[in-house]
Amino acid sequence: MTVRARHDSSAGHDPALPATPTTPTPAGAGTPPTPPGPSRPRVLAIAGSDPSGGAGIQADLKSVAAAGGYGMAALTALTAQNTRGVRSVHVPPPGFLRAQLDAVADDVTIDAVKIGMLASAPVAEVVGSWLDDLPRGATTARPALVLDPVMVATSGDRLLDPAAERAVRDLLGRVDVVTPNLPELAVLAAEPPAADWPAALDQARRLAARHGVLVVAKGGHLPTAAVGASGAVDVGRPDGGAPDALVGPDGVLLELVGRRVPTTSTHGTGCSLAAGLATRFARTGDWARALRDTKEWLTAAIGAGEALRVGGGHGPVDHLVGLHPQTPASAVAPPAPVPVPDAAVGPAADVVDRWWQDAAPVRAAIDDLPFVRTLGDGTLDADAFREYLEQDALYLREYARCLARASELAPTRAEQAFWAGGAHGALVTELDLHTRWLGGEPQDVPESPTTRAYLEHLREAGGDYPTLVAAVLPCYWVYQDVGERLAARGDAGHPYAAWLGTYADDAFAEATRQAVEILRRVAAEADDATRERMAAAFRRACEHELAFFDQTGAAAGAGTAGTLVG
Ligand SMILES: Nc1ncnc2c1ncn2[C@@H]1O[C@H](COP(=O)(O)OP(=O)(O)O)[C@@H](O)[C@H]1O
C-alpha cells in the first residue's frame, strides 16, 4: 500500500525513549545547515582508502549510497590492508589533498562532509584550513560536518600518527558531530578510558561541552559485563547490547540500546556509521533521527556481513543489505552456517524466494500500471492521487487490526512485539495521511470494492498465524519494492517529490526485511498443507496489491487488475 512512516523495529530502538527530538546544531560550528535538505544529498567523504572494500572511503561511498546520497571522495591516505590487518600506509603530499578538496568545492554544492582517517598532523591541518575557507554566511548554507576520529583499525593497527592526535582534537570545534569509539573518546578527552557505559556518557558530555560539539558515543568496544553493569541498557538481553548515544554539552539527547550481533564482521562499522549519519542528517536536518535510522540500518548490515564471505579476518558489513532481497541464499555460494532449526535448511528455506519469484509478473504489472507510471513521471492526475490516498487511509486503519491479530497469534515475544509495532506504524501512517496529505479529519469516503476485497482476504487469513503472516507480507514487501523505484524518481521540481520522498524510509526497509525473515521462519517450520495455504494467501495478497494500485481514475480505460482479482 502506501507510505509507512514508522514501522518501529526492535533493533537499535529503545521503546522507552520519547519521539525523536529535533536536535540543535552545536553552537561552535558556524552557520547551521538549513533543514530539511535535498532528497539526494551530495556527500563528500575525506578519508583513507581500504583496498579490501570494507572500511575507509570504500565503506563511506557504499554507506552514502545506501542512505540515498550521492557520494564523493577525497583521499587522505592509501592503506595496504585487508580484513586481517594493515600492512602499510602511504600518505600523499597534503597539498594534493587540498587540491582534491578545492576541485570538488569549486564545482559541487556539498550538503555534508564525513571526515575519516587523517593519518598525520599536516593532513588534519589541511582539512581544518579547508573547512575554515568554506563559504558561509546568511545565504550560504555550509555542509553538515561529521568527524570520525579514526585512530586505530578494528584489527588493532594504528591509523593515526600519535603526534597528530592534537591536530585532530583541533578539528572538534569546527565540526557538528564527532563519532569516537571508546578508546578514541578517551584520547580526545585526554582522560583514561571509561570503565563502563555511564562513565563513557559522562566523558562524552565533558568533551561536547569543552568543544561545543555533539558527540556520538559508541559502545561497540564495551565488554559485555560493562554494558550489563551500566543499568542504561537492557541487561536482560542475552547479547549484552551494543549501545550508542548522542550526547550534547548538557547531557544525553538520545540513547539507543542496539542489538549486539554475534559476528566478526565489524570491519568498517565506524566509517559506515559516520557516513550514513552525515547523509541522513543532510536529508532530514535532525541528528537524532539520522542516528536512529543509521543505527537500524547498520545493525542489519552487520548481521548480513558474514554472508558476503569476504576475507578471513574481521569481515565487512553488507552495506546494501535489503537491496537484493530476491537473491536466494543458495546463489551466494554454499550457505554460511546460521543458527536456525533444521527445518529451515534446504528446500523449505527457499520456498519464500520462490513465492516472491512467482509473483514477478504481478510486480511487473504494478510497475506498468498507469497510476504508478504517471506517479513516477509526475503526470498523475491530482484527483486520482487523492482518491488513492483516501482508500489507502481506509485500508491502513483495518490493516493495523490485522497486524494486531498477528501479534495476538505470534508464538514468540519478539514476533509479538514486531507485529504490534507494525500495527502502531500503520495507524501513525494513517493519521499522517490525513494530517499531512488529505488536509484534516477523515471525510466520509466509502471503502471501494477493491479495498474491501483486499481487507476481506486479510481477515479470512486471520484464522491461523502462518496464513496470516503470508497474507500481510505483500503489503510490506511489494510496497517496499515498488517504493524504492519510485523514490529514485523524486528529484527537485517533480510535482509529487514530497510524496516520493516518503518512500525512501530506511526504518520501513528494515521492518520489511524483518517481516520477510519471520515469513521464512514460519514457512520453514510449516507442514506441507500449511505451506500450501500460505503460498495461496501470499499470491492472492500480491494480486490485491496490484488491484489496489489500479483502482483510481488514473486507471480509467486501462482495465488491468480487475481481471486478476475476482
Ligand atoms: N557486534 C555488533 N553488533 C551490533 N552493532 C555493533 C557491533 N559492533 C559494533 N557495532 C556498532 O557499530 C558502530 C561502530 O562501533 P564501534 O565498533 O564502537 O566503533 P569503531 O568501528 O569506530 O571502532 C556502533 O554503532 C556500534 O554500536
Ligand SMILES: Cc1ncc(COP(=O)(O)O)c(N)n1
Ligand atoms: C582507510 C581506513 N579508514 C578507517 C578504518 C577504520 O575502520 P573501522 O571503522 O573498522 O574502525 C580502516 N580500517 N581503514
